[in-house]
Amino acid sequence: MEHKGRTALVTGATGGLGVAESLALAKAGADVLMLDIKGGDVVSELAAEVPSGAGRLRFVACDLADPAAAKALVQELEQEAGGIDILVNNAAINPMKPIDGYDLAEWQKTQDVNATSAVALAQAVVPSMKKKGWGQIVQICSVTLNGGWTDFTAYVSSKGTLLAFTRSLARELGQFNIRVNAVSPGAIPTPLEREVWADQLETYEKYLLDHQALKYRGSPEDIAEAILFLVSDRARFITGQNIVVDGGWWMT
Secondary structure, three states, X not given: OOOOOOEEEEEOOOOOHHHHHHHHHHHOOOEEEEEEOOOOHHHHHHHOOOOOOOOOEEEEEOOOOOHHHHHHHHHHHHHHHOOOOEEEEOOOOOOOOOHHHOOHHHHHHHHHHHHXXXXXXXXXXXXXXXXXXXXXXXXXXXXXXXXOOOOOHHHHHHHHHHHHHHHHHHHHXXXXXXXXXXXXXXXXXXXXXXXXXXXXXXXXHHHHHHHEOOOXXXXXXXXXXXXXXXXXXXXXXXXXXXXEEOOOEOOO
């Protein structure tokens, strides 16, 4: 219950990693605003898993492809909640195409959802964090930043922006006791993974295990645990870092 009385906001919260992240924060006592474009029915199902007296879960519909609208919405939520204490920028899309297969509108949408929205939401929540003298921002980046993948340029470029933003923002906000970190998951089983690799899932999984030091798949809960550590007092002297949770990935 370390975060009892605090409010957390998780983007991309009703699918993939976001469900585990939201549930973990609620179990730690936080009231969690689950932002996503759809999937509100997930919240009622998750509520049964939150212990009595812990935090609450609330679904908020939001399209991060419009960062300005998302910022305005979060500013309203800020006022209702009396400030947002923990921000997890988790949402991401990944249109997998060769560079000459994108039109610029599709490329820009990837940047907006994956990176620009993180800037917009930080602008919305940082003022109240400064007033309180406490705040946590965690960005979900990716091991794909290390290269070794084709047809990922839009996704990887957006995650590179997000990591650079993390490091710069950590420097800027440290004086206000606001910590900013990133978590880079490895290949975690999610609906997005199954969608992207649908026609070659078996080959893909073999490739992963051949390249990991640990010969088993990770889980969304592994990422959630890393986030819980980073936003806890156990990590009070950690900021501007990118924690890689990938089972020991070896690039070849």
